[in-house]
Amino acid sequence: MERKTTDVLIAGGGVAGLTAAAAFGAAGFDVVILEPTPPITSPDAEGSDLRTTAFLQPAQQFLDKAGLWERLAPHATPLQIMRMTDLTATPPVTRDFDAADISDQPFGWNLPNWLLRREMVARLAELPNVDFRQGIGFAAMLARTDAALVTLTDKTQISAKLVIGADGRNSAVRQAVGIDLKTTRYGQKAVTFAVTHDAPHNNISTEIHRSGGPFTLVPLPDHDGQPCSAVVWMEHGAEALRLAELPVPEFEAAANDRSALAYGPLKLVTKRTLWPIISQIAHSLTAQRTALVAEAAHVMPPIGAQGLNMSLKDLSCLLELAEANPEGLGDNSMLDTYQGRRHPDIAMRVAGINLLNRTSISGQPFWNELRQQGIQALHDITPLRRQVMQLGLGARK
Numbered sequence: 001m002e003r004k005t006t007d008v009l010i011a012g013g014g015v016a017g018l019t020a021a022a023a024f025g026a027a028g029f030d031v032v033i034l035e036p037t038p039p040i041t042s043p044d045a046e047g048s049d050l051r052t053t054a055f056l057q058p059a060q061q062f063l064d065k066a067g068l069w070e071r072l073a074p075h076a077t078p079l080q081i082m083r084m085t086d087l088t089a090t091p092p093v094t095r096d097f098d099a100a101d102i103s104d105q106p107f108g109w110n111l112p113n114w115l116l117r118r119e120m121v122a123r124l125a126e127l128p129n130v131d132f133r134q135g136i137g138f139a140a141m142l143a144r145t146d147a148a149l150v151t152l153t154d155k156t157q158i159s160a161k162l163v164i165g166a167d168g169r170n171s172a173v174r175q176a177v178g179i180d181l182k183t184t185r186y187g188q189k190a191v192t193f194a195v196t197h198d199a200p201h202n203n204i205s206t207e208i209h210r211s212g213g214p215f216t217l218v219p220l221p222d223h224d225g226q227p228c229s230a231v232v233w234m235e236h237g238a239e240a241l242r243l244a245e246l247p248v249p250e251f252e253a254a255a256n257d258r259s260a261l262a263y264g265p266l267k268l269v270t271k272r273t274l275w276p277i278i279s280q281i282a283h284s285l286t287a288q289r290t291a292l293v294a295e296a297a298h299v300m301p302p303i304g305a306q307g308l309n310m311s312l313k314d315l316s317c318l319l320e321l322a323e324a325n326p327e328g329l330g331d332n333s334m335l336d337t338y339q340g341r342r343h344p345d346i347a348m349r350v351a352g353i354n355l356l357n358r359t360s361i362s363g364q365p366f367w368n369e370l371r372q373q374g375i376q377a378l379h380d381i382t383p384l385r386r387q388v389m390q391l392g393l394g395a396r397k
Contacts, residue, residue, distance in 0.1 A: 010032070022120060022130070034133050051273070083095070085262070141163060144288075189234075192275060216231065310346060
């Protein structure tokens with residue numbers, strides 16, 4: 001039986017896991033990364049992830065350190081303004097949150113998930129100290145004082161000083177170490193797709209509220225010479241299923257009605273995919289020789305571009321601790337510090353996004369008025385607006 005020794009073993013080859021491998025590999029650590037389903041790196045392939053990810057300013061700095069940003073930058077669309085519109089008011093309430101108020105850079109940059117995987121896999125191929133095992137997954141683990149012995153699905157074993165669980169909301173690593181979690185279900189699903197439209201997006205991300213959840217248009221590069229945006233349309237579960245199955249002309253008509261033609265008529269240019277909306281937080285981020293990151297540790301509705309950016313904060317914290325004391329990689333002191341730094345911030349942000357989603361789901365007049373007043377207050381009170389924008393970029397209270 002093969003037995004290999006490494007510094008870091010990463011379970012999960014999604015965007016977070018691939019980023020973790022690039023970051024630890026670029027820092028000089030030996031890395032083994034496992035992914036039972038090889039990443040899909042084309043938009044037309046069956047099962048391709050057609051969602052997009054908005055990387056906020058701090059994420060860009062971390063990606064640069066990992067040697068990823070130079071690959072991603074040519075494909076990235078800046079997010080200069082976050083526009084919030086509430087259609088339940090008469091007239092509708094609209095406020096623009098402009099990154100220029102707090103920075104000389106945009107809030108962040110938007111990229112398709114399939115493209116992220118393509119560029120990240122290519123980056124790992126450049127790192128001789130990263131062993132990317134596609135088609136192989138995590139099976140079991142025995143954690144000891146000095147290392148964790150991990151058994152893979154192909155029956156080989158790897159001894160690692162630190163095991164990073166980046167294997168999603170149903171994390172096998174989390175289950176193996178017995179960490180429980182709290183899950184909140186909203187009865188929602190998100191329909192995700194891309195559209196072209198007549199009006200330019202002008203690097204504005206537009207979040208439109210009515211009921212069932214926000215309808216969000218996020219800027220993408222032009223498609224066949226036409227302005228293009230990614231859409232995340234959150235709705236009650238049954239309605240989302242109905243929308244996803246509509247013939248294209250009827251679906252476009254429904255999307256145009258929901259968007260209030262903010263960018264003019266929308267034309268569907270990709271497949272539609274469905275994603276369940278939940279929030280989830282692990283009771284602990286650590287166990288012996290083990291750290292949970294990304295959706296293995298926390299899941300939240302796709303509001304405010306918080307999800308993956310929180311995941312990269314997890315990774316940045318872990319890497320900072322590892323580089324500060326390489327000899328203590330994966331020991332109790334490192335993991336206790338990681339838990340203390342990240343868990344309170346995660347709990348705060350999950351609670352905040354939960355509240356925002358609750359107010360967006362309801363069509364009741366009380367919640368509509370509360371949402372309208374909240375949008376206006378957050379924007380119109382200048383010190384509060386700047387504080388909220390800084391908090392959205394990752395600043396602590």
